[in-house]
Amino acid sequence: MVEQVPLNHALIVTTLMFFIGVYGFLTRKNLITMLISVEIMLNAVNLNFVFFDNYLFPGKLEGHFFSLFIIAIAAAEAAVAIAIFINLYRNIRSIDVEQVDKMKY
Amino acid sequence: MTVQELLLMRHEWALIAGVLILLVLELNFSEEQKSKSIISAVVIFTIITLLGFLPAESGSTFGGMYVTDPVRLLMKNILNLGVLIIFLQAGSWLQTKNNYNRVTEFYLLMLSSVIGANFMISAGHFLMFYLGLELLTIPITAAASYDQYKSKSAEAGIKLILSSAFSSAILLFGLSMLYGSTGEMYFSEVRFSNDLIQVLGFVFFFSGLGFKISIVPFHLWTADVYEGSPTNVTSYLSVVSKGAAIFVLVLLLINLFEPLRLVWQQVIYGTAIFTMTIGNLFAIRQQNLKRFLAFSSIAQAGFILLGVIGGSALGMATVIYFVLVYVFSNLAAFGVVIAIEQYAGKVNMADYNGLYKTNPRLSLVMMLALFSLAGIPPLAGFFGKFFLFTAVAASGFYILLFIAVLNAVISLYYYLLVVKAMFISKSESPVPYFQSDYPTRIALSACVIGIIVIGFYSPVFEYIKQLCLISF
Numbered sequence: 001m002v003e004q005v006p007l008n009h010a011l012i013v014t015t016l017m018f019f020i021g022v023y024g025f026l027t028r029k030n031l032i033t034m035l036i037s038v039e040i041m042l043n044a045v046n047l048n049f050v051f052f053d054n055y056l057f058p059g060k061l062e063g064h065f066f067s068l069f070i071i072a073i074a075a076a077e078a079a080v081a082i083a084i085f086i087n088l089y090r091n092i093r094s095i096d097v098e099q100v101d102k103m104k105y
Numbered sequence: 106m107t108v109q110e111l112l113l114m115r116h117e118w119a120l121i122a123g124v125l126i127l128l129v130l131e132l133n134f135s136e137e138q139k140s141k142s143i144i145s146a147v148v149i150f151t152i153i154t155l156l157g158f159l160p161a162e163s164g165s166t167f168g169g170m171y172v173t174d175p176v177r178l179l180m181k182n183i184l185n186l187g188v189l190i191i192f193l194q195a196g197s198w199l200q201t202k203n204n205y206n207r208v209t210e211f212y213l214l215m216l217s218s219v220i221g222a223n224f225m226i227s228a229g230h231f232l233m234f235y236l237g238l239e240l241l242t243i244p245i246t247a248a249a250s251y252d253q254y255k256s257k258s259a260e261a262g263i264k265l266i267l268s269s270a271f272s273s274a275i276l277l278f279g280l281s282m283l284y285g286s287t288g289e290m291y292f293s294e295v296r297f298s299n300d301l302i303q304v305l306g307f308v309f310f311f312s313g314l315g316f317k318i319s320i321v322p323f324h325l326w327t328a329d330v331y332e333g334s335p336t337n338v339t340s341y342l343s344v345v346s347k348g349a350a351i352f353v354l355v356l357l358l359i360n361l362f363e364p365l366r367l368v369w370q371q372v373i374y375g376t377a378i379f380t381m382t383i384g385n386l387f388a389i390r391q392q393n394l395k396r397f398l399a400f401s402s403i404a405q406a407g408f409i410l411l412g413v414i415g416g417s418a419l420g421m422a423t424v425i426y427f428v429l430v431y432v433f434s435n436l437a438a439f440g441v442v443i444a445i446e447q448y449a450g451k452v453n454m455a456d457y458n459g460l461y462k463t464n465p466r467l468s469l470v471m472m473l474a475l476f477s478l479a480g481i482p483p484l485a486g487f488f489g490k491f492f493l494f495t496a497v498a499a500s501g502f503y504i505l506l507f508i509a510v511l512n513a514v515i516s517l518y519y520y521l522l523v524v525k526a527m528f529i530s531k532s533e534s535p536v537p538y539f540q541s542d543y544p545t546r547i548a549l550s551a552c553v554i555g556i557i558v559i560g561f562y563s564p565v566f567e568y569i570k571q572l573c574l575i576s577f
Contacts, residue, residue, distance in 0.1 A: 018278055025271055034267055041274035048281035057288045063281075066232055066290070070277060073239045077270050080243050084250045084262040091256035100260050103329040 007055040014051065017044035031085050031095045035078060042074045110166040113173050114227075116181045119153045120220045124213060131209040139208050143196050146212040147544070150192055154185040165229055169291055172229035176576045179569065180352045180425065181223050187344045187432040188219055193548035194440050195337040197447050197541070203254060211251060214244040215341060222349035226356070231280055231290040234353070238276075241346060242269045242317070248341070249334040261333025268316060268326040276313020282306030292357075297364040304368050311372055317350035320410070321379040324403050328387075331399035336446055339395055340439035343402040348428045351406070355413055355424050359577060366416055373414045374505060380407030381512040389519045394442050394452050397523070398435070401478060404516055405431055411509055412493045415500035422573040423496045426566050427489040430477065433555030434486055437474035440549045441467050448539040454523060458532035464539070468527040470549050477556045479520040480513055485560035492566065 017040060024037030046067035053063030085095050092099055111118070130145050163174035192212070199208045221240025228234035246269065250262025283306040289295045297303050312323060319327040331339045362369055384404030391397040409431075412424035444467060445460075446452050461468040477486030490513060497506045541549075559565050 018274075021274070025267075031263065031267075035270070038267070038270045038274055041271075042277065045274065045277040045281050048278070049284065052281065052285040052288075056285060060288065062232075062290050063284060066235075066284075069232060069236065073236070073243075076243055077239070077266070080247050081263075081266045081270065084246065084259060084266060087250055087253065088256065088259040088263055091254070091259050100263060102257050102260055103332050 007051065010051045010055070011048070014044045014047045017041075017047070029097050031088075031097055031100075032082075034097065035081055035085075039074060039078070042070055046070055106166070109162075110164070113162065113164055113166050114171060115159075115161060116153075116157055116178070116185075116223050117220055117227075119156050120216055120223065123149045123153050124216045124220070127209060127212055127216070136206075139205060140200055142209045142212065143199055146209070147189075147192050147196070150185075150189055150216075154182070154189050157182045157185050169293060170230040170233045171224075171227050172292075173227050174576050175572045176421070176425070177226050177356075179572060180226050180349075183425070183429050183432060184219065184222055184345050184348055184352075187348065187436060188215065188341070190432075190436045190440075190548045190551060191215070191337060191341050191345070193544040193551075194340070194436070194443050196544045198335065198337055198443065201447075203252070207251075211248060211337075214248040214251075218242075218244040218248070218341070219345065222345060225349060225353050228353075229292050231284070231292075235273075235277070235280070238317070238353075239273065241349060242273070245338065245342065245346060248338045249330060251335050251338060255333075257333040258335065261330045264326050264333070265330045272313045272316030272323065274313075275309055275316075279306040279309025279311075279313060283310065292361050295361060297362065299364060299368075303365065307362060307365055307368060308372065311369065314350060314354055315376065318347055318354065318406050318409075319403050320376045320406060321383050321403070322376070324380070324384070327403055328391075328396045328399040331402075332393055332395045336395060336439065336443045336452075339398075340436055340443070343398065343439070344432050344435050347402065347406065348432065351409055351413075351424065351428060355421050358413060359416055359418075359421055363416070370414055370416070373410050374502065377407050377410035377414065377505065378508050380404070380410060381509060382407075385512050385515045385519070388516070389522075392454050394454060394457070394523070397454065397519070398438060398442070401516070401520070402435065404512065405435075405478065407512070408490060408493055408509065411497045411505065414502060414505070415496050417496070417500065418573040418577040419499065419570065420496040421577065422566070422570040423489075423492040425569050425573070427493055429565075429569075430485040430489040430556070430559055433552045433559065434474045434477035434484075437470055437549060437552035437556060438478065440545060440552060441471040441474070444539075444541045444545055444549075445536055448541070449536045451536060454526055455532075456536060457523065457526045458530040459535035460527040463535045463537060467541075467549075470553055471527060472524050473553055473556055475520040475523055477560075479517045481517070483560055485556050485558075488560050488566070 021037045021041030025034050028034050049063035049067045089095050131142055134141055161178055165172045218241050221237045225237025246262055246266040249265050250259045252258035282302050286300050286302045287295050315323040381404055384400050388400035412420045477484040480487045480490040
């Protein structure tokens with residue numbers, strides 16, 4: 001029987017993941033990578049929910065269900081987002097976020 | 106589950122049925138008949154709106170996931186009214202050549218988004234709330250990039266979907282902390298106790314919701330998205346999507362986050378000041394009318410926060426009343442912008458010079474709308490602001506009240522800039538005289554009647570206040 005990882009360590013991992021996602025979202029130039037960063041943030045949240053369910057409220061399933069729903073909605077969001085990226089690519093032949101600057105201030 | 110329980114979700118059923126009917130109808134229309142779906146959508150939505158006003162019972166269903174009561178019904182009805190006006194205004198734009206083939210898509214996206222708003226308002230569980238929030242946002246991002254051949258529209262779509270995905274991730278992170286510390290997700294069972302992790306979770310949660318309302322540190326997407334989107338979608342974003350988020354914020358703060366009151370009062374105190382001030386100061390320097398209205402709507406959101414901060418039933422009533430007024434005044438302003446953009450293709454403030462000479466009625470509508478937004482008596486906007494200020498004074502935030510009144514004065518300046526352009530400034534080539542189509546005229550007159558009647562007819566506010574006092 002392997003000793004369980006303490007909850008604190010798990011939470012440190014998810015928090016790190018979340019802020020890695022934030023950092024990526026704020027610094028990346030490519031729209032697809034920005035979307036991936038958001039997905040990392042959402043996955044950190046999923047892990048959070050699952051960890052809380054497992055460690056603090058064993059027997060409850062709400063966290064698990066919530067993470068399933070988050071996965072589904074993230075997929076929907078990515079579908080719409082990528083459709084819009086394609087639309088933008090047709091218009092300006094680029095998906096670099098620095099080119100998306102027609103409107104400012 | 107009985108039929109009675111299912112009927113509690115009347116608004117949502119009606120909307121879902123409307124979406125399905127529209128889908129089937131569209132299949133039966135040939136290429137030339139596509140514009141018929143404009144009429145059918147408007148008729149269907151009128152029926153849905155009227156259905157919403159029928160008396161209904163309150164209660165909860167789906168094991169408490171879905172809650173409804175008179176206040177929530179009223180909120181949904183207000184949003185429905187707004188959407189109906191938007192549908193009426195959208196007709197002439199949808200009949201243009203580029204959009205001719207995909208008329209139905211616009212209505213489907215809008216209707217799905219309204220379903221999301223309704224579910225979000227009626228949520229009794231965090232999962233339902235989150236699903237409603239996403240259903241509110243995702244279709245509207247698609248609608249924001251509706252103008253396929255304009256790169257600005259695609260840009261607006263990208264800015265909207267990335268910022269909303271980012272904000273919902275932040276909101277969810279806060280939600281996971283709240284779940285971790287309480288172990289419950291049903292609003293009726295969550296018990297907050299002022300733990301540090303709950304405070305942190307609340308701050309994350311509030312930031313996520315703040316993106317949707319465009320409260321100041323989270324407002325940066327607003328102006329760009331409002332400018333780039335088709336104007337009809339912009340009016341939806343600024344009225345319905347923002348209104349729904351505000352309603353939810355009020356409901357959650359008063360019911361659910363009551364134990365954290367001291368925390369959220371401080372948070373809202375700060376954000377309200379920044380939202381009003383920055384919204385107003387940036388609105389002054391805008392030349393594009395859509396951006397101008399974007400910043401004015403940010404400032405209005407700041408005023409709405411004044412009603413929220415008291416956290417009382419009275420504050421809630423003032424917020425609902427203010428949003429009702431805001432729906433009519435903002436949609437009147439957007440209606441004029443849409444009409445002029447449609448017939449002359451102009452959205453800059455300089456293009457409005459001398460509008461009164463050529464289009465006196467449109468300029469009068471615009472003037473009434475802007476005066477109502479600025480809060481000049483005896484229009485409804487004045488009473489809306491007045492009640493908000495009384496709510497703040499009742500809860501004792503006098504410094505906040507002072508800043509709010511100062512901001513009301515600043516806002517008067519930039520609203521009057523537009524009025525000056527229309528009535529006083531001369532122009533070599535003003536927008537020529539044109540007649541807008543009947544639906545737009547109906548929508549604009551409905552807005553004007555709303556702006557004037559709601560102000561004079563005091564039972565409206567009394568009714569809302571009674572409902573709120575009974576329910577909360």
